[in-house]
Amino acid sequence: MVSYLIYKAILVLIIFGITLFIAMYSTYAERKVAAFLQDRLGPDRAGPFGILQPLADGVKMFMKEEIIPDVSNKFLFLLGPSLAMLTCLMTGAVIPWGSSITINGTPYSLQVTDVNIGILYLLGVASVGVYGIMIGGWASNNKFALLGALRASSQMISYEIGMGLSIIALVMTTGTLSIGEIAAQQHGGHWNVFYQPLGFLIFLICAFAETNRAPFDLPECESELVGGYHTEYSSMKLGFYLFAEYINMFISSAIIATLYFGGYNMPFIGRFIHDPNMLTLLGTAFLFLKIFFFIFLFMWIRWTLPRFRYDQLMNLGWKGLLPLAILNIGITGVVMWLMGKI
Amino acid sequence: MQPLTNRSKVVGDKKLTFLEKIYLPAILNGMLITIKHFFRKKTTVKYPEVKREFAPVYRGMHVLKRDENGAERCTSCGLCAVACPAEAITMTSAERKPGEEKLYREEKYAATYEINMLRCIFCGDCEEACPKEAIFLTDRIVPSDTLRQRFVYGKDLLVEPKEENKRIDISKRQTKEVLEFKKNKELQHNKLR
Numbered sequence A: 001m002v003s004y005l006i007y008k009a010i011l012v013l014i015i016f017g018i019t020l021f022i023a024m025y026s027t028y029a030e031r032k033v034a035a036f037l038q039d040r041l042g043p044d045r046a047g048p049f050g051i052l053q054p055l056a057d058g059v060k061m062f063m064k065e066e067i068i069p070d071v072s073n074k075f076l077f078l079l080g081p082s083l084a085m086l087t088c089l090m091t092g093a094v095i096p097w098g099s100s101i102t103i104n105g106t107p108y109s110l111q112v113t114d115v116n117i118g119i120l121y122l123l124g125v126a127s128v129g130v131y132g133i134m135i136g137g138w139a140s141n142n143k144f145a146l147l148g149a150l151r152a153s154s155q156m157i158s159y160e161i162g163m164g165l166s167i168i169a170l171v172m173t174t175g176t177l178s179i180g181e182i183a184a185q186q187h188g189g190h191w192n193v194f195y196q197p198l199g200f201l202i203f204l205i206c207a208f209a210e211t212n213r214a215p216f217d218l219p220e221c222e223s224e225l226v227g228g229y230h231t232e233y234s235s236m237k238l239g240f241y242l243f244a245e246y247i248n249m250f251i252s253s254a255i256i257a258t259l260y261f262g263g264y265n266m267p268f269i270g271r272f273i274h275d276p277n278m279l280t281l282l283g284t285a286f287l288f289l290k291i292f293f294f295i296f297l298f299m300w301i302r303w304t305l306p307r308f309r310y311d312q313l314m315n316l317g318w319k320g321l322l323p324l325a326i327l328n329i330g331i332t333g334v335v336m337w338l339m340g341k342i
Numbered sequence B: 001m002q003p004l005t006n007r008s009k010v011v012g013d014k015k016l017t018f019l020e021k022i023y024l025p026a027i028l029n030g031m032l033i034t035i036k037h038f039f040r041k042k043t044t045v046k047y048p049e050v051k052r053e054f055a056p057v058y059r060g061m062h063v064l065k066r067d068e069n070g071a072e073r074c075t076s077c078g079l080c081a082v083a084c085p086a087e088a089i090t091m092t093s094a095e096r097k098p099g100e101e102k103l104y105r106e107e108k109y110a111a112t113y114e115i116n117m118l119r120c121i122f123c124g125d126c127e128e129a130c131p132k133e134a135i136f137l138t139d140r141i142v143p144s145d146t147l148r149q150r151f152v153y154g155k156d157l158l159v160e161p162k163e164e165n166k167r168i169d170i171s172k173r174q175t176k177e178v179l180e181f182k183k184n185k186e187l188q189h190n191k192l193r
Helices: A004-038 A053-063 A074-094 A118-139 A143-174 A180-185 A197-210 A233-262 A274-300 A310-338 B025-036 B079-083 B125-129 B174-182
Strands: A099-103 A104-107 B062-064 B087-097 B108-116 B135-137
Touching: A004 A053, A004 A074, A004 A233, A004 A274, A004 B025, A053 A233, A074 A118, A074 A233, A099 A274, A118 A143, A118 A180, A118 A233, A143 A180, A143 A197, A143 A233, A143 A310, A180 A233, A197 A233, A197 A310, A233 A274, A274 B025, B079 B087, B079 B125, B125 B135
Parallel strands: none
Antiparallel strands: A099 A104, B062 B135, B087 B108
């Protein structure tokens, strides 16, 4: 029992560390990708190629003056960024980061917990994530922050529906809500994206909206709302909000890779390598490769597309994605019925 | 009606086709354009290590020249200050004492000479006004600083070093036309008495 707890604690710590590390370097990657897409070089002063830039940014964030507005609700003002950070870190627990490593005959799964309602857990935590932004925006007692928070909450609620419905079609084909099982089912190149292309597209678009990334970054659009929900935030509390966005991006990429792109499965590699531990590690590496690609995709899209107008955003969510997702469920049902699976 | 130019275009609210309505082809097209830029040659000049090439007549930081014997050419006549449209130049004069002939070219010299680099617009009018060829603009850049007071450059920063090999080269700014103009004996503006 104790050894089980220690193994879980170590796994949690490792995943926590890796998540923070990748989020940290996502900020650097974002700036580099933005620069490269605009024919610039980006940060290159701190260390070779500027790889110490995230550290410099972190130090800067910590050294900045911390301002809590007099008219704000102090407790909620502090709760906002903490909640944003907490919820985005919670999701990592149900993602299978690899199959399992066998040490001394005992298999150790690389998933912290394979709850049998993993997908529901994901959607639930994503919904709680709205509160971080909403509470922060409301507690600032600032009209821009409030507008940003309003936008964020209505946007995330609207897109959660499309996301949930696209996942329902996925659940229909896989027959399980456990993420570990969904990942395991895609062994041997049977990636869900081939069975659910439309569902994947809807999920991808909703993931962009859920993480408040361009072209759906209306909650913090600087040209209209100063800084949106984090207008009044300074110092590391602002850093927490920005950081939470990058962690969300990382986790979203991990979820997309796991649900639709085979997770840790690597086609054909089983023919060349037979050591199971080696296979697991390679699979994890391959999963991270997929995750990095999707993080790059997030950035690539951000620096390509202009921001949506708010009514366009709502139109797309309610009149575009929602009917499409329902249609997708219908098509999935019909095809499964024709193939005799139900 | 006759159109004024042949560039006029009839604007209509044409219904979008299905492909245009679902955005995706346009988005993919845009992504293709941005990814092409990803691999393109970057235009950034990494400034302190790599310096961008200047035009030969670039107008940067000023220099107060010395003559061939190492004496300061400036006589503190104040023409540059008068010519300066930004009123960036101030100076005080002093009389040359016996024994200082090596230091100053003529009987009067600038005891202090200050240019406020934040006011200066680098137009080069001071250089044009100077009858003694004492002040020139060079291709050196005024470095950035964190304190406004430090941008008021005194003689310590403006006068060129005495050593022959450390002199600031301003030959690039003396174009053929300028040299031709100076040869003109009638003007005699640069002649030693």
